[in-house]
Amino acid sequence: MGAEAARQALASTDARPTAVWFATADPAYLEKTNATTIHAALRLDADVTALDTGSAVRSGVGSLLAALRSRDSILVVASDIRVGLPTGADESAQGDAAAAILVGDDTDGPVIAEYLGGAQRTEEFIDRWRTPGDPRPRQWEEKFGEVKLLPLTAEAFDAALKDAQLNVDQVDIAIVTGPHTRAVKGAAGRLGVKKVADDLASAVGQSGTAHPALLLANALEQAEPGQVIALVSLSDGVDVALFRTTDAITQYRSARPVAQQVESSADIPYGKFLMWRGMVHVEPPRRPEPDRISASVSGRSEDWKYAFVGSRDRSTGALHLPPQRVSREGGAQDEMEAAPMADVRGTIATFTIDRIAYSPSPPIVFAIVDFDGGGRLPVELCDVDADSLAMGRQVEMTFRRLFTADGIHNYFWKARPVRG
Amino acid sequence: MASHGIKDQVAIVGMGCTPFGEHWDKGADDLLIDASNEAFASAGVDKETVDAYWLGTAMSGMSGMALARPLQLSGKPVTRVENFCATGAEALRNAAYAVASGAYDVAMAIGVEKVKDSGYQGLVGAAKTPTDGTGRTLTAAAMYAMCAPAYGKKYGVSDEEVREALARISVKNHYNGARNPRAQFKKEITVETVCNAPLMAGNLGVYDCSGVADGSAAAVIVRAQDAHKYTDNPIYIKALSFIAGNCSGNADPGYDYTWFPEIHASGLEAYKQAGVTDPRGQIAMAEVHDCFTPAELLIYEDLGFAERGTAWKEVIDGTFDLTGDIPVNPDGGLKSFGHPVGASGLRMVFECWTQMRREAGEQRQIKTDKRLALSHNLGGYPGEMVSFVGIYGPDLG
Numbered sequence: 047m048g049a050e051a052a053r054q055a056l057a058s059t060d061a062r063p064t065a066v067w068f069a070t071a072d073p074a075y076l077e078k079t080n081a082t083t084i085h086a087a088l089r090l091d092a093d094v095t096a097l098d099t100g101s102a103v104r105s106g107v108g109s110l111l112a113a114l115r116s117r118d119s120i121l122v123v124a125s126d127i128r129v130g131l132p133t134g135a136d137e138s139a140q141g142d143a144a145a146a147i148l149v150g151d152d153t154d155g156p157v158i159a160e161y162l163g164g165a166q167r168t169e170e171f172i173d174r175w176r177t178p179g180d181p182r183p184r185q186w187e188e189k190f191g192e193v194k195l196l197p198l199t200a201e202a203f204d205a206a207l208k209d210a211q212l213n214v215d216q217v218d219i220a221i222v223t224g225p226h227t228r229a230v231k232g233a234a235g236r237l238g239v240k241k242v243a244d245d246l247a248s249a250v251g252q253s254g255t256a257h258p259a260l261l262l263a264n265a266l267e268q269a270e271p272g273q274v275i276a277l278v279s280l281s282d283g284v285d286v287a288l289f290r291t292t293d294a295i296t297q298y299r300s301a302r303p304v305a306q307q308v309e310s311s312a313d314i315p316y317g318k319f320l321m322w323r324g325m326v327h328v329e330p331p332r333r334p335e336p337d338r339i340s341a342s343v344s345g346r347s348e349d350w351k352y353a354f355v356g357s358r359d360r361s362t363g364a365l366h367l368p369p370q371r372v373s374r375e376g377g378a379q380d381e382m383e384a385a386p387m388a389d390v391r392g393t394i395a396t397f398t399i400d401r402i403a404y405s406p407s408p409p410i411v412f413a414i415v416d417f418d419g420g421g422r423l424p425v426e427l428c429d430v431d432a433d434s435l436a437m438g439r440q441v442e443m444t445f446r447r448l449f450t451a452d453g454i455h456n457y458f459w460k461a462r463p464v465r466g
Numbered sequence: 467m468a469s470h471g472i473k474d475q476v477a478i479v480g481m482g483c484t485p486f487g488e489h490w491d492k493g494a495d496d497l498l499i500d501a502s503n504e505a506f507a508s509a510g511v512d513k514e515t516v517d518a519y520w521l522g523t524a525m526s527g528m529s530g531m532a533l534a535r536p537l538q539l540s541g542k543p544v545t546r547v548e549n550f551c552a553t554g555a556e557a558l559r560n561a562a563y564a565v566a567s568g569a570y571d572v573a574m575a576i577g578v579e580k581v582k583d584s585g586y587q588g589l590v591g592a593a594k595t596p597t598d599g600t601g602r603t604l605t606a607a608a609m610y611a612m613c614a615p616a617y618g619k620k621y622g623v624s625d626e627e628v629r630e631a632l633a634r635i636s637v638k639n640h641y642n643g644a645r646n647p648r649a650q651f652k653k654e655i656t657v658e659t660v661c662n663a664p665l666m667a668g669n670l671g672v673y674d675c676s677g678v679a680d681g682s683a684a685a686v687i688v689r690a691q692d693a694h695k696y697t698d699n700p701i702y703i704k705a706l707s708f709i710a711g712n713c714s715g716n717a718d719p720g721y722d723y724t725w726f727p728e729i730h731a732s733g734l735e736a737y738k739q740a741g742v743t744d745p746r747g748q749i750a751m752a753e754v755h756d757c758f759t760p761a762e763l764l765i766y767e768d769l770g771f772a773e774r775g776t777a778w779k780e781v782i783d784g785t786f787d788l789t790g791d792i793p794v795n796p797d798g799g800l801k802s803f804g805h806p807v808g809a810s811g812l813r814m815v816f817e818c819w820t821q822m823r824r825e826a827g828e829q830r831q832i833k834t835d836k837r838l839a840l841s842h843n844l845g846g847y848p849g850e851m852v853s854f855v856g857i858y859g860p861d862l863g
Contacts, residue, residue, distance in 0.1 A: 332586055338601070340596035347598045366717060368600065374714050396616045396723055398668035400608035402588065412604045414612065416719040423608075424602050424716050424849075437619070448599060456599035 047144035047257075048080075048125035049087040051446040054301040055121065055146035056088060057389070061155030063121035063148060065095040067113065071255045072127040072454050073098065074447070076178075083457060084123055087445045089386065103174075103225055106255035109277040110147060110262075111287055114161045119150035126255040129181045132325055136183055139227065141251025142399045145259035156294035159266055163210030164287040167198040173282070174225055181325070188228050194241035195229040198234070198284045203237055206276070207287035214238045217288070218273045221245075221261045225252055233280060249308045258311030259284075264358030265305040271295055310465045312431070313449065322407065333404045349384065354443055354459045356421055357382035365421035365466040385421070387443065392417040392461065400430050406449055415441055415461050428460040440464040471707075471739030472566040474862050477693035477700035478685050480509025483816040486681035486804035487595045494526040494580040494682075495536035501682035501809075502537060502576055502751035508698045509686040513537055516686065517570035519544040522557030522577035523808035525590075533576065543841045546854040550845020551757065552708075552749035553577060554811025555854035558685060559706045565687050576684035577813075579806035588678060589655075589807065602716075607675055609847040611668025616723035617763065621775035629669065632759035633660035636673045636801055638787055639756060643798025645829035650677040650804030679804025683812035685819075690862065699823045704838065705739035705857040707732045715849025726761075728853040729768040729844060736855035740838065745770040746792055749857075750836035751821055753814035755844040756799040765842060767792070769855070795822060814841035815856065822860045837861050 048068055056062070066088070068081035081096035090096075099105040106124030113120040125144035130136025151157065165299055173191035176183040185191070207214060220239035224230045227247075234242045243265055245252075253260055258279045265275050269291045275460040277287045352366045357369030364375040367387065371407040372379045397413035412429040413435075427435075428446060441461035448456045482504025484497050493502075498521075506512055521533040521544055530544030549556040555576030561575035584590040588605070618628040637657055643649035657675060663671030673687035686696070693700035711728040715721035734746075742748050752769070756762035766777035771792055772785070779785065787793040797803050800810060818839035820826050843854040 121579075203699075319732075333588070333605075334584075334586065336589055336599075337594060337596075339599035343596055344598040347600065351598050351600050355773070374712065374717060395719065396612045398608045398611040400605055400667045402607060402613075402666055403605045405604055410604070410608075412608055414716070414723070414748075420719065422717050422719045422721075424604065425604070448603070458600045 047140065048123045049084045049145070051125065051144040052084050052088055052121060052123045053445070055148050057301040058299060059148060059155050061119065061148060061150055062090070063094060063119045063150070065120045066090065067095065067097050067099055067109045067120055067122050069099040069109045069122070069124045069255050070087050070126055070263040071101060071103050071105070072129065073100055081123070083352065086348055089349065089353040089355065100255070102282065103254045103279040104279070104283065104285070107277070107281070107285045110149070110259060111164055111166065111285055113149040114164070119148070119154045122147050122149060122259065124256040124259040126250070126253050128254050129183065129323070131182050131258055132320060139247070139252055141253050143250055143253035143256040143260050144374065145256050145263045147262065154190065157292055158295045158298045159269070159289040159291045162212065162274070162288040162290055163206055164285070165202045165205035166283065167202040167284050168283040169198060176349055188226070188291040191226045192229040192232060195224070195226060195280045195284065196232055199233040199278065199280060200236065202284040202286045203276070203278060206288055210288040212288060216274055217276045219243050219265060220276040221258070221265055222278045223252070223257045223261055225254060226280055227252070229280050233278065237276070237278065239276060246304070246308075252253055260304065263300070265285060266291065266295065266298070267300050267303045267305065269295055271424070318407070324432065331402050331404055331408055333402060335449050336404055336449050336456070338454045339456050353386065356385040356387050358385040363420065364420070365417070367421045367423040385461060387417060387421060388459070390417050390419065390443070391464065392441050393439060394435070394437055395422070397427070397435055404449070406444040413434065413441070413461060426460045427462065429462040435463070440461055467733065469739075471645065471705055472562065473704050473741070474690050476562045476687050476704050477690045477702045478819060478858070479688050479693050479696035479700050480505045480507070480511065480686035480814070481816050481819045482508060483648060483683040483813055485679050486677070486679040486806060486809070486813070487650045488582050489680040489760070490582065493682065494523070494532070494578050497680060497682035498533060498536050498576060498578050501672065501684040502574065505574065505576070505684035505686050507630070511572065511686060511696065513539060516542070516572045516574045517615045518542065518561070518564055518573045520557040520561040520573065520575045521546045522553040522575070522811065523526050523579060524548050524550065524553045526578055526580045526808065544828045551805070551807050552811055552843040552845040552852050552854045553757070553808040554683065554813065555841070555843035555856060556708070556811065557854065558812060558815060559708060559854065561685070561687050562703055562706060565689055571692065574684055574686045575687065575812060576682065577809040577811060578682040579808040580680050580820050581678055581806060582680050585780065605667060606847055607670055607758060608667035608761050611670045613723045613760040613764060613848055614669060616618065620722060620724045623778055628778060629661060630657065631763060631781045632674060633657040634781045635756065635759045635762045636660045639795050639799040642788060642796050642830060643802025645827070646803065649798040649802050650801040651678045651798070670758060670760070671707065676757045676800035677802060677804035679806050681804060681806035681813065683809045683816050684814060685812060698862065701819050701822055701858045701860055702862055703856065704859050705736040705855065707735035707739060707862035708852070708854045709735070710852045711850055712829070713850035721849055723848050725764055726844070726848065726851060726853065728770050728851050729765060729842065732853040732855045733769040733842070736840070736857050740857040742838065748836055749792060749838050749840050750834050751793045751796055751818070751832050752840040752842065753797065753799070753817050754794055754842040756795055756801050757805065757844075761844070762794070762799070767841070769842060778848060788832055796826065796830055796832050806827055811841070811843035811854065814843060815858065818858045822858065
């Protein structure tokens with residue numbers, strides 16, 4: 047999800063970051079940096095830093111504020127898979143999401159929202175916690191957190207207004223969010239801002255680390271020039287940032303706006319959800335589990351595996367997926383140029399449903415995809431309703447985890463039917 | 467530079483083939499001993515008479531020692547070959563060339579697979595080459611399943627008609643297997659059984675997939691002029707063609723999954739070597755690689771047994787039945803005889819040998835007025851396969 051959000055962020059601008067910061071409370075790896083995977087999927091240069099923040103929900107908004115206060119151009123990616131035991135309040139109130147925000151200045155590219163100022167308040171108190179590996183977050187009695195968070199919010203908001211040299215009437219819209227529903231609701235009512243943004247609680251659910259960036263992205267997708275937006279996040283303290291949209295926002299087009307994604311969403315059966323979450327173990331196909339991938343082979347094919355880059359024969363134009371050294375047409379050797387295909391759409395030439403192959407989500411739907419402008423690949427489909435699938439359907443590529451073996455996640459690309 | 471073939475230069479003078487099936491009480495060593503004993507006896511030779519051995523196995527052993535140890539061969543050259551599911555044919559091909567070259571007087575080609583020790587029902591790949599994890603994870607059944615709708619769409623054949631034709635292929639092969647004591651599944655089935663079976667991939671059910679079996683088959687090969695020293699009824703090799711595809715089908719949007727270019731090309735090459743100009747008019751029978759029913763359907767057209775777009779109709783009309791114009795898989799095929807990977811290519815030759823010597827028995831014996839038999843053995847998937855075609859006959863010339 048983080049890689050997908052990051053791709054979309056960079057799709058809407060020519061600006062490129064000098065660093066990628068990845069924040070999540072549910073990292074795919076410990077020890078190993080997760081941001082490097084996003085770095086590879088985006089095909090960023092080696093001199094672009096990739097750094098994980100995370101473990102706490104607050105790291106998402108915290109990274110954003112830190113980026114806003116730095117002088118670098120930083121892609122902040124906040125992503126979260128929200129855990130919770132079946133039938134619990136966390137399970138129903140939360141949702142998974144990722145959002146990416148590219149922070150920079152006029153020298154990097156058009157700025158669509160200017161950072162005016164902000165403030166933070168921190169205090170140690172036990173409100174919500176989870177030990178590593180435990181799928182169940184726990185919470186102290188709600189009123190305690192509320193009592194702690196509300197005064198901190200008032201303080202931080204006032205300080206932020208002061209930092210930005212604004213008064214509250216100048217704020218057009220406030221985004222108020224945090225895992226503590228009751229405190230968030232109370233805080234939103236007390237800020238005195240004329241409009242409080244929809245917190246997407248019913249459409250997406252509270253997405254933890256990702257939520258502040260997600261709501262900010264949603265607000266910017268709907269904003270007009272000159273609007274002042276306050277981002278107020280309550281989690282182990284309070285973070286406030288104030289923005290004013292610029293004229294450039296009229297030129298801003300999100301690759302996949304939040305509202306559009308909500309609109310085109312589909313239901314998944316509860317049983318499947320529990321299976322994906324690892325809450326129920328289902329009978330796998332009676333086939334051997336896949337072997338772990340090779341680090342050195344993956345290293346050699348970094349551009350192909352992570353960024354979906356094929357090779358194109360300069361003389362004949364023949365496109366090769368995966369990249370080859372010798373051309374299929376004409377046989378020229380080492381006359382290839384890189385062919386980035388991640389953003390190229392394709393058409394389903396033929397497809398099938400495989401009921402016996404190993405998959406974390408059987409059955410696998412597989413298609414032979416012919417890409418616009420050449421190239422073919424047999425590839426797994428995702429986010430697909432097999433019954434409505436047909437030859438000729440358009441698909442787009444999306445970065446996914448295929449399986450995990452020996453603790454190594456096998457990331458590669460799948461195709462998904464183009465929506466709407 | 468040209469391919470010449472070795473028409474009429476070598477002869478098969480003895481063959482053996484174990485029953486194919488789930489041999490819980492036999493290992494690869496036992497199967498190799500059984501098949502080679504039958505082949506030695508058939509040619510009237512012993513293991514010392516054979517100068518060189520080619521062992522075909524995809525996943526049941528490494529190196530020539532996988533044969534030298536169980537047979538206790540002393541000081542003999544043994545080459546292990548592997549070429550996916552065409553491994554058995556590859557063993558035959560290399561042994562035949564060795565004899566044709568004059569390097570050896572007597573060679574044995576033997577194929578074996580012990581697949582039922584993996585703990586899984588289907589085939590479990592042998593190669594554990596480290597990868598970057600980006601390769602296709604689709605099963606073979608799913609790859610072949612994609613051919614059925616593509617074929618129907620191209621030739622305007624309805625899903626129901628394609629389904630019926632595929633079912634008829636399975637029914638035919640089971641009918642033949644039911645008349646073969648060595649077959650894995652000796653039971654006739656109906657079109658309804660095939661169509662109502664649990665689905666494996668796409669519209670293919672259990673009865674569209676070949677049997678997974680253990681087994682072994684072997685051939686003794688000598689120079690043609692020496693053949694009658696060993697048997698009164700040798701079978702001469704007329705053609706051996708082989709093509710390893712460049713995997714372009716799954717990379718080139720020009721490929722449409724309604725034919726197998728590697729099979730078509732290997733067929734033409736074999737016909738050229740054997741001097742066949744009218745496959746349907748000259749070939750008495752064919753053993754083809756019916757790993758999944760859509761494969762057999764497309765192979766009919768690739769090998770020129772039926773015009774493009776007509777094979778589905780010919781199947782339903784009975785062209786490929788035991789009594790048809792050109793019987794295909796009279797021994798039951800991979801479908802009902804079973805498919806021990808490394809042995810299948812030689813099992814197909816065993817049926818050509820049996821039928822052309824008129825030893826198939828009343829129930830299953832085909833007409834041999836036409837004097838050539840063909841075996842087709844492939845390995846891989848639509849778009850990326852190796853393909854072998856061999857042609858054999860009881861007469862020189």
